[in-house]
Amino acid sequence: MTEDLEDLYERAPCGYVSLDRHARVVKVNTTICTWLDRSAKEILGRPFHEMLSVPSRMFFETHFAPLLRMQGFFHEVAVDLVANNDERLPVLANAMERRDAQGNLLFTRITVFKAAERRRYEREMVEARRAAEKAHAALGKLNNELERRVEETVAERLKLERALQSERKQGDLREQFIAVLGHDLKNPLAAIDSGLRVLSREQLSDRGEQVLSLVGKSTNRMVELIDDVLDFARGRLGEGIPVDRSPPGPLTPVLQQVIEEIASSNPDREIVVKLELSSDVECDRHRLAQMVSNLLGNAVIHGDPERPVRLEAREENGRLVLSVINHGKPIPAEVRKRLFHPFSRGEPGGTHKGLGLGLYIAREIAVAHGGTLRVKSDEMETRFTLRMPLRAPTPRAPSK
Amino acid sequence: MSVLHRNNVAVRGSGEKAMMFAHGFGCDQNMWRLVYPAFEDEYRIVLFDHVGAGKSDLSAYDHDKYADLQGYADDVVEILRELELNDVIFVGHSVSAMIGALASIKAPALFESIVMVGPSPRYIDEGDYKGGFSQSQIEELLDFLDDNHMGWSAAMGPTIMGNPDRPELSEELVNSFCRTDPDIARHFARVTFTSDNRDDLSRVNTRTLVLQCEEDVIAAPHVGQYVHEKLPNSEFALLEATGHCPHLSAPDEVISAMRNFL
Numbered sequence: 001m002t003e004d005l006e007d008l009y010e011r012a013p014c015g016y017v018s019l020d021r022h023a024r025v026v027k028v029n030t031t032i033c034t035w036l037d038r039s040a041k042e043i044l045g046r047p048f049h050e051m052l053s054v055p056s057r058m059f060f061e062t063h064f065a066p067l068l069r070m071q072g073f074f075h076e077v078a079v080d081l082v083a084n085n086d087e088r089l090p091v092l093a094n095a096m097e098r099r100d101a102q103g104n105l106l107f108t109r110i111t112v113f114k115a116a117e118r119r120r121y122e123r124e125m126v127e128a129r130r131a132a133e134k135a136h137a138a139l140g141k142l143n144n145e146l147e148r149r150v151e152e153t154v155a156e157r158l159k160l161e162r163a164l165q166s167e168r169k170q171g172d173l174r175e176q177f178i179a180v181l182g183h184d185l186k187n188p189l190a191a192i193d194s195g196l197r198v199l200s201r202e203q204l205s206d207r208g209e210q211v212l213s214l215v216g217k218s219t220n221r222m223v224e225l226i227d228d229v230l231d232f233a234r235g236r237l238g239e240g241i242p243v244d245r246s247p248p249g250p251l252t253p254v255l256q257q258v259i260e261e262i263a264s265s266n267p268d269r270e271i272v273v274k275l276e277l278s279s280d281v282e283c284d285r286h287r288l289a290q291m292v293s294n295l296l297g298n299a300v301i302h303g304d305p306e307r308p309v310r311l312e313a314r315e316e317n318g319r320l321v322l323s324v325i326n327h328g329k330p331i332p333a334e335v336r337k338r339l340f341h342p343f344s345r346g347e348p349g350g351t352h353k354g355l356g357l358g359l360y361i362a363r364e365i366a367v368a369h370g371g372t373l374r375v376k377s378d379e380m381e382t383r384f385t386l387r388m389p390l391r392a393p394t395p396r397a398p399s400k
Numbered sequence: 401m402s403v404l405h406r407n408n409v410a411v412r413g414s415g416e417k418a419m420m421f422a423h424g425f426g427c428d429q430n431m432w433r434l435v436y437p438a439f440e441d442e443y444r445i446v447l448f449d450h451v452g453a454g455k456s457d458l459s460a461y462d463h464d465k466y467a468d469l470q471g472y473a474d475d476v477v478e479i480l481r482e483l484e485l486n487d488v489i490f491v492g493h494s495v496s497a498m499i500g501a502l503a504s505i506k507a508p509a510l511f512e513s514i515v516m517v518g519p520s521p522r523y524i525d526e527g528d529y530k531g532g533f534s535q536s537q538i539e540e541l542l543d544f545l546d547d548n549h550m551g552w553s554a555a556m557g558p559t560i561m562g563n564p565d566r567p568e569l570s571e572e573l574v575n576s577f578c579r580t581d582p583d584i585a586r587h588f589a590r591v592t593f594t595s596d597n598r599d600d601l602s603r604v605n606t607r608t609l610v611l612q613c614e615e616d617v618i619a620a621p622h623v624g625q626y627v628h629e630k631l632p633n634s635e636f637a638l639l640e641a642t643g644h645c646p647h648l649s650a651p652d653e654v655i656s657a658m659r660n661f662l
Binding site: 022023047049053054055056057058059061062063065066069070080 | 424425426427430431433494533537540541543544545593615616617618642643644645648649
């Protein structure tokens with residue numbers, strides 16, 4: 001069969017429509033009629049826009065009719081044709097005007113291609129782009145929110161830090177004040193002390209002697225308190241407890257002196273001593289005595305009065321290991337946690353006297369010697385243990 | 401930012417009186433290319449693009465300001481005040497017919513008369529009033545805009561090419577005719593086709609001509625008739641031309657109807 005033009009027009013794989021100058025259909029091919037399930041008779045003579053869905057009509061009138069009029073053609077315009085059963089047929093249309101020599105419109109030719117797949121794909125693209133834009137906007141919002149929160153957090157942190165710094169400053173001031181006050185209090189105390197020594201050489205009545213002894217004890221107590229406070233202040237000011245390590249010497253006599261002092265003021269308490277020290281120790285004897293005295297004093301106060309308090313000292317790999325042990329109720333965990341903090345006074349309502357600086361200073365002394373002071377407390381026993389090198393190493397930075 | 405730059409205002413021609421042309425939904429001031437030259441000798445011609453259309457400043461587009469037609473009407477008043485024009489003849493196509501009505505209510509002294517080409521105060525049917533469309537058809541239109549805008553840059557961008565048969569197509573037009581930002585087009589479509597200015601018509605005291613085409617799918621003849629009846633001071637002219645854009649398809653008929661009115 002040879003190709004003939006009539007058949008080519010009627011059964012082309014695309015739709016053909018021709019319009020007169022009033023946009024009425026004057027020719028239409030079989031392909032379109034088949035697509036729309038309408039006869040050519042139903043279409044011919046009717047306005048072209050009747051073939052279109054309502055939105056397509058409006059779009060066509062407002063956008064493409066002007067375009068066609070201005071440039072004489074348009075390409076690839078998406079419109080929906082309406083089939084007999086009211087079904088939409090998505091198509092792409094090309095159009096071209098024919099005019100006479102005077103520029104008067106003769107007719108318009110429109111070619112129509114099915115485009116359901118392509119239009120669906122484009123619709124998906126539009127939706128995908130919308131989703132992407134939405135996601136992008138959401139992300140932007142999230143970002144701004146995050147930035148805002150970071151800013152807030154930073155501002156808060158700065159505020160806290162400033163508060164902390166001012167607190168620290170105040171703390172420093174307080175500690176400096178304590179140090180100065182301590183110093184200034186020691187001078188009048190020294191005067192009282194020498195006054196007492198002068199008085200003790202005088203002839204006094206029994207009552208006078210009694211008062212003198214009481215005042216003397218009180219003075220000593222005050223000196224101790226002030227020393228504690230000064231030690232504390234020095235520790236806090238970052239200097240650490242000053243220790244003066246004398247040349248190596250035996251530690252046993254120092255410890256014995258402390259034990260004697262504690263025993264004489266607590267005659268009814270048993271103190272079991274076990275010293276196994278052969279090497280000399282390089283330490284500040286006065287400070288070490290202060291520590292042991294504090295530990296023994298605590299053990300006597302807090303320990304079970306029916307059970308002995310024990311002092312043990314031995315050597316271990318060039319280190320001194322010294323323990324003070326008592327029995328009785330274990331130290332509760334929450335108290336143990338802040339036991340070495342300054343002003344730690346054991347349990348509320350406890351019978352403990354003093355500032356609560358003793359253990360703090362004791363540990364500072366251990367640290368100043370390059371050692372540690374630790375506590376272990378259970379139903380069996382409560383044990384404070386000092387571990388420190390027998391010999392001074394290269395000087396250590398004091399701990400804060 | 402100057403109002404004249406914002407709305408891409410072009411002033412041409414000479415004469416005491418000014419004639420302002422406002423384009424409708426879907427295109428720009430180029431829609432009037434075949435009409436305004438006929439009046440250039442007697443009038444100062446003012447052409448402009450609504451913000452969001454043509455070569456207006458897209459950055460001036462504000463979704464809130466242009467959420468109803470009053471935003472566009474305010475722009476018209478601003479342009480006329482900027483140009484210090486009074487007693488203007490305002491020619492508005494389609495949605496711009498209502499924009500002109502709103503502008504004349506706001507500043508009556510600026511307008512001598514109004515020519516409405518294919519006006520509609522409301523496109524969606526309501527009760528006895530038949531605007532020509534249902535709510536769902538309008539929604540469908542808005543979706544449809546997306547379909548065509550998908551290939552916007554390819555199919556709608558600089559789609560006007562040099563055409564030896566059309567010497568009137570200048571180079572500038574070739575690259576700009578009826579280009580719209582897709583998002584703005586959708587928003588403008590929504591504002592246009594969901595508008596209801598029926599109650600405003602009675603407040604337009606300016607003398608008005610309603611130009612109506614046969615077979616206008618956007619604004620049917622009975623809608624034009626409705627506008628004419630509601631306007632206190634108006635004339636009605638039914639053109640032989642068909643379609644929604646007689647100023648393009650039958651410019652001579654539009655020009656002579658305007659001359660009769662003026």
